Structure formats: structure tokens, C-alpha cells
Amino acid sequence: MMIKKAVLALTLLVAFAFDAYGAELFVPDHHSTIQEALDQAAPGDTVTVKPGSYSENIVIKRPVTLRSANGPASTAINAAKKDEPVISINDATGVSIEGLSATGSEVAGIRLTRSSGVSLKGNQTTENLYGIALYDSSDNKIESNTADLNENYGIYLEKSHRNTVVKNSASSNGDRGIFISASDSNTVIGNTANLNTWNGIVLWSAKGNIIRGNKTLRNTYGLVLTESSGNTVDENTSLPNVFIILPILLIYLGILLYLVQKYALKFLYRS
């Protein structure tokens, strides 16, 4: 009797252990499309995408991890329908997306709607209308993504609160790098928003956000706050010291060169 109970306990322990880690599904090995794998995945499972180019519009509603095997440079998802986001996360919690490239959508590369606890890490969302867009989505983490070369905004937050946006690149976008609209208590730290047509980082009707240590170089306006209050804005850079020191130094060297040339020629003519 004791042995039976021990075997049963061990079996349950092993079953729970497997359940805690979740299964791993591979695309295209186990499933031909990413969406098919996601539909088959149970909460807590991981869908690993092998290198290649995939033409899909992915919708995620369960707490799963979607990641690439080799990073965004070799794993690209192009929008099959251009009027839909490449990856949509709707009404979901605990979703994680890592190391994927999402391009070619006239809506967004990755769009979160009414979602929380989502982690976006190391993704590349280029050449969409918006790179990463959050609507009514709170307590998410957006880290080390590249949201460059999009038609409008790199990273866009609307009515989304307490999100963490760190170490992302939102550069060379057609309008703004990072746009925080009607969103409160977000933390925006260590991002790069350079070379955007209009603004690097914009806060519009936003309260209690922390904007710290971001780089906003060569935009029309670096950092713009409109109808916003109670935000902490510090240690951001729009014009580094070197941009001022270098030209002054070069002009000094120019004056020095003139004097050297003048005295050298005088010496030559005299001799």
C-alpha cells in the first residue's frame, strides 16, 4: 500500500513538473504555420520558430511564449494581410514574444489590446505603420526591441498604464519615435529615439511617467510634453557635449593651421 502511494505521488510530481515547464512546439517542424502551432499550444507552452520567412497575421489570446530559434535577423514574419497587424495580442496575460521580426503591416508590427503581463524582448518591428502599439494594455514590459523605419511611430502607447519601456531603439520613423498618449505611470528608460522626422519622445495628456536616460538626437524636437503633468524627466540627451566641443575644437585647430601656414610660407619666401 505504501509503495503504491509513493508511486502515485512520484507520478503526480513528474506530471506537475512537466506542466510547470510547458511543452515546446517547433515551426515548421511540428506545425507548418506559426498560427497553427499557437492554436495547438496550451497555456505555458513555448512555440519556437526556426529561421525563415513566414507570411502570416498572428493572433495570440493565451499565455504562451513565441520565440525565434536564431533571432530576428533570420526569422521574419511578413504581414499576409496588410490591413491587420503582423502579431496581435488581444485580451491576454502572460504572453512573451522574443527575437522575432515583424514587417509589412499598414497597422502595426506588434499590437497589444487589453493585455497585461506581456513581455516583448529583442524583436524587430520595421516598415509598418506603427512598430509596437499598445491600446488599453497595462503592466507590460517592452525591452531591447528595434522599432525603426516605421511610417508613423516606433512605439505607441494609448490608454496604457504602468508599462516598462527600456533599452529599445525607435529611430528613423516617419513621424515620432516613442509616443505616450493618455497613458500614466509608465517607465521609459535608456531608449534611443534618433533621426525621427518630427519628435523623439512625446508625452501627450500623460501623468506620472518616468522618462530617464533616453537619447533623442537629430529629431525636429527631441522631447515634447503636451498637456502632461507630474512626469519625471531627467538625464535625457538631445545634444551631447561632444556636438558642441568638437566644432569649437576644430575651429581652434583651423586658426592654428592658418598661423602655421602663414609662418611656414613667410619662412620659405625669406629663405
Add this chain to the structure above:
Amino acid sequence: MQEVLLDLISIFSNISIVLASIGLIIATSSFISGLQLVKAASRIEGRIHKFNGIATIAIYAVLFILSIVDHGFRLWPIIGWLSGLSIVLLKLKIVRGRKKRARKYISWMGACLVLIWLYIVYIHIPL
């Protein structure tokens, strides 16, 4: 201080910023010698001005070509480069011409060229 020095050294990581910096140094020297020439004709100042002028035009041309090689034929950059070149050519035309009224503005055009070089340096600083 050490941080600023390291920043300055790390900037010179590509050929464009090195060339732009040399261009600004020579353009400054050329501008000063030009101002001296406006005050009084001098053989030495004339030589310095001519040599520096040719050198800056050559560097400008190399940077223009590098810009096209790196970024392709894009409308606004090309318009910008050609506008700068037109100011250089206009200055040359005034210097070689005999209209005294036009010569009044030669110092301003020289200052304009230094400003163009400042912008070229600014735009080439790697981010």
C-alpha cells in the same frame, strides 16, 4: 574630462567624420586668410587662401560621393550638397569677376561656407 576625451576619440570611427573635420579646419584657415586678403592684397595670404580653397572643394566632392555611395540617390541630400556647391561656385565667380559692388559681400559668403562646414561636421558625427 576623460569621458569627453573618450567620446571625441570614439567619434572618429568612420572616414566621413574624419574628412568633414579636416574640411572644417581647412575652411577656417581659408576664411581667415580670405579676410586678410579683403583688407590688403598679400602674396602669402593669396597662396594660403587658394591652396585651402582647392583642398576644401576636393574634400567636399569626396564627401558628396561618399554620401551617394552610402545612402543612394536621395532627393533632399542631393539638393543640399548641390546648394552648398552652388555657393562655392558663386563665391569663385565673384572673386574672379570685376564687379566691385558684388565684392562687398565676399566676407559674408566666406562665413557662409564655414557655417556649411559646421553643418557638415554636425551631420556626420556618428550617433
